[in-house]
Amino acid sequence: xxxxxxxxxxxxxxxxxxxxxxxxxxxxxxxxxxxxxxxxxxxxxxxxxxxxxxxxxxxxxxxxxxxxxxxxxxxxxxxxxxxxxxxxxxxxxxxxxxxxxxxxxxxxxxxxxxxxxxxxxxxxxxxxxxxxxxxxxxxxxxxxxxxxxxxxxxxxxxxxxxxxxxxxxxxxxxxxxxxxxxxxxxxxxxxxxxxxxxxxxxxxxxxxxxxxxxxxxxxxxxxxxxxxxxxxxxxxxxxxxxxxxxxxxxxxxxxxxxxxxxxxxxxxxxxxxxxxxxxxxxxxxxxxxxxxxxxxxxxxxxxxxxxxxxxxxxxxxxxxxxxxxxxxxxxxxxxxxxxxxxxxxxxxxxxxxxxxxxxxxxxxxxxxxxxxxxxxxxxxxxxxxxx
Amino acid sequence: xxxxxxxxxxxxxxxxxxxxxxxxxxxxxxxxxxxxxxxxxxxxxxxxxxxxxxxxxxxxxxxxxxxxxxxxxxxxxxxxxxxxxxxxxxxxxxxxxxxxxxxxxxxxxxxxxxxxxxxxxxxxxxxxxxxxxxxxxxxxxxxxxxxxxxxx
Numbered sequence: 001x002x003x004x005x006x007x008x009x010x011x012x013x014x015x016x017x018x019x020x021x022x023x024x025x026x027x028x029x030x031x032x033x034x035x036x037x038x039x040x041x042x043x044x045x046x047x048x049x050x051x052x053x054x055x056x057x058x059x060x061x062x063x064x065x066x067x068x069x070x071x072x073x074x075x076x077x078x079x080x081x082x083x084x085x086x087x088x089x090x091x092x093x094x095x096x097x098x099x100x101x102x103x104x105x106x107x108x109x110x111x112x113x114x115x116x117x118x119x120x121x122x123x124x125x126x127x128x129x130x131x132x133x134x135x136x137x138x139x140x141x142x143x144x145x146x147x148x149x150x151x152x153x154x155x156x157x158x159x160x161x162x163x164x165x166x167x168x169x170x171x172x173x174x175x176x177x178x179x180x181x182x183x184x185x186x187x188x189x190x191x192x193x194x195x196x197x198x199x200x201x202x203x204x205x206x207x208x209x210x211x212x213x214x215x216x217x218x219x220x221x222x223x224x225x226x227x228x229x230x231x232x233x234x235x236x237x238x239x240x241x242x243x244x245x246x247x248x249x250x251x252x253x254x255x256x257x258x259x260x261x262x263x264x265x266x267x268x269x270x271x272x273x274x275x276x277x278x279x280x281x282x283x284x285x286x287x288x289x290x291x292x293x294x295x296x297x298x299x300x301x302x303x304x305x306x307x308x309x310x311x312x313x314x315x316x317x318x319x320x321x322x323x324x325x326x327x328x329x330x331x332x333x334x335x336x337x338x339x340x341x342x343x344x345x346x347x348x349x350x351x352x353x354x355x356x357x358x359x360x361x362x363x364x365x366x367x368x369x370x371x372x373x374x375x376x377x378x379x380x381x382x383x384x385x386x387x
Numbered sequence: 388x389x390x391x392x393x394x395x396x397x398x399x400x401x402x403x404x405x406x407x408x409x410x411x412x413x414x415x416x417x418x419x420x421x422x423x424x425x426x427x428x429x430x431x432x433x434x435x436x437x438x439x440x441x442x443x444x445x446x447x448x449x450x451x452x453x454x455x456x457x458x459x460x461x462x463x464x465x466x467x468x469x470x471x472x473x474x475x476x477x478x479x480x481x482x483x484x485x486x487x488x489x490x491x492x493x494x495x496x497x498x499x500x501x502x503x504x505x506x507x508x509x510x511x512x513x514x515x516x517x518x519x520x521x522x523x524x525x526x527x528x529x530x531x532x533x534x535x536x537x538x539x
Contacts, residue, residue, distance in 0.1 A: 120472075120473060120475070122472045122473075123472070123473055123474075123475035124475070126474075126475050127475050127476075131394070131405045131476070132394055132405060132407050132411065132438075132529065133438045133500070133529070134500065135475075135476060136500070136501070136502075136529050136530070137485075137487045137488075137500050137501060137502055138487075138500070139468050139472060139481065139487070140472065142470075143466055143468060143487055146466035147464045147465065147466050147487070147489060148464075150464050150465060150466055150513065151463070151464040151513065154464070154512075154513040154514075195469070195470070196469050197468075197469060197470045198466040198467065198468050198469060198470070198487075199466050199467045199469075201466075243444075244444065245438065245497070246489070246498075246500060247437065247438075247489055247497045247498035247499055247500050248436075248444075248497045248498075249498075251463065251464040251489065251498075252464070
């Protein structure tokens, strides 16, 4: 069996809010699924298999693959649940890609979702870490991210203001995205005046808690172009899960991002990522990651991330726009978040990103972040890959 | 090394026990009985790991050599937690603000997480030298260390 080319042929997102008490989990999932099917002009009977995921024990319900089959469309279909923490959304995308690329299934529906309002996010994330060695001091996602920012600042220098500049960018971009939860511009002063959560991270430097779902349909080369005239071809994926304990992390840089990007550029023959990639949807849960991780991606030199951000290069209209959707700090339904990055990159390639469209996108990169400082990457292209 | 320690959830009943394995048990026994820190050393890459574990992830080889590290070290990175949240292990609010550090114990290659004393915040810096302050009571848990204090 030879490897099949794979394309995204449809996407669907819910309207994301901090609380969606109007729907239960199954109904929320269904909203995204119906929209993706409508976007691809397909019926649920056309779908061969489903991959679904969320954060374990966030909603107090396990086995989402089982209890949501009415809403997901999984009745009497092969359905697989994948969950890898923060990377869940990107992992389900990569898992779905593998199912189609292998030739086993022709059309696969991928669903990421979360109702963060139904649990204590910090508590739930904390219990994902080692009870004996990590949990005493670990305080959810923000504590680890703060440790990363402190190490970067000590090594290369950066300030609250540099972080704030990234936050201002993403929150401005979010105003163009009807699916973003937070759609309000903020100033550098607003970010700096917001409460300090964990040095050096202010409230407006980080992502919110969101209820929402996203669905993506992937199809093989055999049918993708019959479904849509503008499929989003997946050129390559890469995944790096590097550490078990937080104390093992090489703080101040994201090793998994550096390794994953090196691999994906090699697979795609990319020599100058900054010039060749047209847009990035970065899973960036806090502002300083927008400085640090673009260095690990090879977009800016080590220590020059802030300078590149201040130049406006990553703003809409700049050399390499990052997060036209507003990204994670404007909207974060965790199990869906990585898949939203993938869906937004697909919209950019397909030319369907409406008011947040970057002109003439040929190559887009989407990412997932989570676990113990782990990275997933997906490279999207307008052109059908050569392999 | 036959002692196999199990950590229990404390006064509040929770239906969970955690096995920490024989290597973890050795760590807690030495910490409790002798106030010493032990890591494991990989024979292949010479890296000293704390907490001690059986397998060196990158080499995927079994480690059998225990090495004493610390008790002093330096702050590798840190933050000060300032927002209120509930500790999911106890159901009680965490004592914010608190210092949270990744300590590079002398002789170890990975970092050890614990509380850092933040009486004088201006001294809390990457590279600051620290030492552990132990509890009087010996419980055989990570809380036998109360926190690390800055000694520069």
